[in-house]
Amino acid sequence: MSDYTLYSYFRSSCTARVRIALYLKGVTCDDIPINLLKNEHASSKHKELNPSGTVPLLVNNSSGFKIGQSVAALEYLEETHPEHSLLPKDAQARATIRQLVNIIACDIQPVTNLRIMRQVRSLGGVAENWNLALTTDGLQAYEAVAQGCAGKYSFADEVSLADCVLVPAVWNAQRFGVDMSKFPVIQGIMKNMEELDAVKRARYMVQSDTPEDLKQSK
Structure with a gap:
């Protein structure tokens, strides 16, 4: 089991x-x-x-x-x-990683998820434009914090909880047309993360419930 x-x-x-x-x-x-x-x-x-x-x-x-x-x-x-481990032992390092986690989990995802997109459309708005703007704002904050602590990954050279949260946020950003060239630190982190088997296995297009037409286009 x-x-x-x-x-x-x-x-x-x-x-x-x-x-x-x-x-x-x-x-x-x-x-x-x-x-x-x-x-x-x-x-x-x-x-x-x-x-x-x-x-x-x-x-x-x-x-x-x-x-x-x-x-x-x-x-x-x-x-x-x-x-x-996905969190270091140093208290300041852990707090910085949690700050990065919450930029995604509190500032970006809750206001760009499917429920909010449906609400934006019901009010006559363009949900994709809404997501693009708010995701760009959030990634700007992530980039600014990561500039001071990133190495190969979001915090130094070890994968952390911040990276686990960042990767799917970037996948969504790419989907909604965010200009990722504005975020060189995040781009470097993503390049390293996408080489990991764990990230390859977690991709949207390889899950058991991924529609066949999307699997074919991956």
Whole structure:
């Protein structure tokens, strides 16, 4: 039996964060796809498991313990699977990494997710333009902080939780037409991250629920 079950959607950036961490730590996981476009996340069945009605939902298969928020899941995995650590021991370093995590997880993702895009469209706006502008703003902040601490990765030369969160945010940024040439530090980090097997396995276009037409175009 796998260590965990991950309720997921192939293009969920929050799910991809957790996937990357699981793969980096060598933790086994089974996927249960939840189709956001079909509103399966809003079903009473899913909300019984995750009251937030979101993905990812990470379930410890041994204990049944459930975590319905991605950053909490990342922290839990770090504490319960300290091998291949994604947080250094120095308090200031950990705080800087968490700052980078929260630029993505608090400033970018919540205001550019599918629920918000649907709301923007219902008000007559162009959701893609909305996402482009807000993602660009958030990445500018990430770039500014990372300039002072990045090496091969977001903090020095070891992969951290910040990198797990950054990678899918950049995938989304590319999808919505953000000019990534404005962010040379992030581009360098991404080049190194995308060489890792864990990141290759977490890509949107290679998941079990990725539509076949997108798999063919990857």
